[in-house]
Amino acid sequence: MFGERISEEVFMRELLKCSFCGFCEWVCPTLKAEESRLYGPRGRVNIIIFAIKDGVWTDLGLRSIFNCLVCGACNTQCPAGIKISEYIRSFRYYLISREFRPCFIAK
Amino acid sequence: MNKNDVVRDLRKIVGSGNIEDDELILKLYTRSASNIDGSAIAVVFPRSSEEVSNIVRYCYKNDIKIYPQGSASELVGSSTPYSDGIVLSFEKMNKVKEVSILDSYVITEPGIRLFELNQLLAKYGYMFPVDPASVKSASVGGAINNDSGGMMGARYGTVKNWVLELELVIPDEHGTILRVGSKTMKYRGGYDLVRLIVGSEGTLAITTSATLRITPIPENIVTIGGFFQDMRDLMETVIDVKTKGIELFVMEFIDDKTVESACRTMNLKIKGEGHYLLTSIAVAREASERVLSTLESLYRSHNVVQLYKARSQEEAEKMGLLDIRRALYPLAMKIAHESRRDPRSKMFVEMEDISVPPSKLIEAVNRLRSLEASFGIPMVIGGHVGDGNIHPIVWVEETDRDKLKTFYEMIKEIRRIGTELGGTFSSEHGVGIKKKERLVEEFEFKKSLKSLEVMKEVKKIFDPKGILNPGKMF
């Protein structure tokens, strides 16, 4: 599934499991460097949600998604079992294939 | 005031890298684990107490509300901002300033996470002994303002026992910096403003620095975990252990549904059926066997079915004796998501936070179970049973409109149990937005509504214009 384009529904089905607990952040190298939630796994998971569920997308979102190292350190920390780095990677493919304009799926 | 002017003015105080008003960032910093989304003019990242003071002075003058925030892991909406104000994030004020082993304290900025603080202290053989399940995200500032507790609460209590001294900025016209408490164990200089701030949910003052008491990591910890078919047997074991006068380190439980999910989905070294009770005791190494055998015979006298023993903390961790309990909330989330019908809808998972005196535990659990049956909403329970703190967790799907009303009625009843049995609806998670109504009801029940008036007067003294985290608690 990962490494190819996945649908908005699949992103939502998995990422909406995020409870915003923040357990994943302390291991994240880019969050340590930038000292901002935007550049950590919780931030990345939620900006994908904001893009697809709420239709909110800005250049900073792009920067956050593309400066992830996809190191996977966050995956081991997530109590909801979200494979965070894999979804970030897939979202990059998704963005490229949509010319960097995510699709807003209204409910 | 115009939003752009506010951002421009505050940028002059904190510098351009330390203020954001990008739409995506605003959404990210106005959300929390409470499931309530807010909004804000900007997110400001101060780097020093002086900057905080300057921000406060500016906001006071221009009637801009201030919403302090640590890791936003709170569960009651206490960090939720509104569009009339700024989020003050302590993410960049995260430095440890001093560790003193001789004087048993650490001085730190508020933004550091508890887990990272303890990683540092472990190098000295010391710890800050408050370990909420959210220890990997919870910040010092958030834990202080929420008066957090955790698994070691049975022995060490909550944050209020571990704060010696605070540096605060109060929301007056000068952004005055206060220093309250002292570095000593004993301090009787007037009213105890330190403990007034602890648990005040960021409504009275902004914490910019804290001197925290620290304690040596115990020489050895023995642990016993056992599965019981009958919840009554488990609770009687708790009562028996407590009445024997054994000094607890950790005493925690989870119910059979959570155990079933844990054994099915987690990679555990232990297996069992029924309800799970975990007890740890801090001991001198030589006393390990004796204490373990006392615990074992107490567990056995209450019909434990499977029993696991660990002679050290490392062994307990290797066996997963603690992990199964730590996973209470995540497991509840998993069970909740397994029942989700619409992939695009969120599950509302509410972790309640009642406490009862331990003598009332059996009654509390029976009442909780009968609520589950009468409301028809699924529930799992677990918690810090050693100090009488139970976390019932219930859930409903965002889009299940019919059930939502029943769901919130059931939550009200859960909270009532704590109050009616001589305890409380709010043990360690706070009041925030979600539990304001219950705060009034609890004081009504105690025939003490005047207490609430006193609290509101206190708020006015600290925050005459009502600009600091308004809309919370009252």
Ligand SMILES: Cc1cc2nc3c(=O)[nH]c(=O)nc-3n(C[C@H](O)[C@H](O)[C@H](O)COP(=O)(O)OP(=O)(O)OC[C@H]3O[C@@H](n4cnc5c(N)ncnc54)[C@H](O)[C@@H]3O)c2cc1C
């Ligand atoms: C999965 C999970 C498990 C949890 N388990 C526990 C538990 O076992 N025990 C427990 O006690 N809690 C628990 N919590 C709740 C929460 O994580 C803790 O209360 C935590 O200490 C909050 O810290 P924070 O940094 O996230 O604070 P935030 O959520 O950011 O803020 C909490 C409150 O403090 C205020 N605040 C934050 N920083 C400052 C500051 N510098 N000055 C003034 N006010 C400030 C905020 O305005 C808010 O009112 C849990 C939460 C989750 C998601």
Ligand code: SF4
């Ligand atoms: S994969 Fe990305 S988000 Fe996860 S820890 Fe690594 S850098 Fe951070």
Ligand code: SF4
């Ligand atoms: S650990 Fe998982 S559930 Fe928690 S914030 Fe990170 S992605 Fe969300």
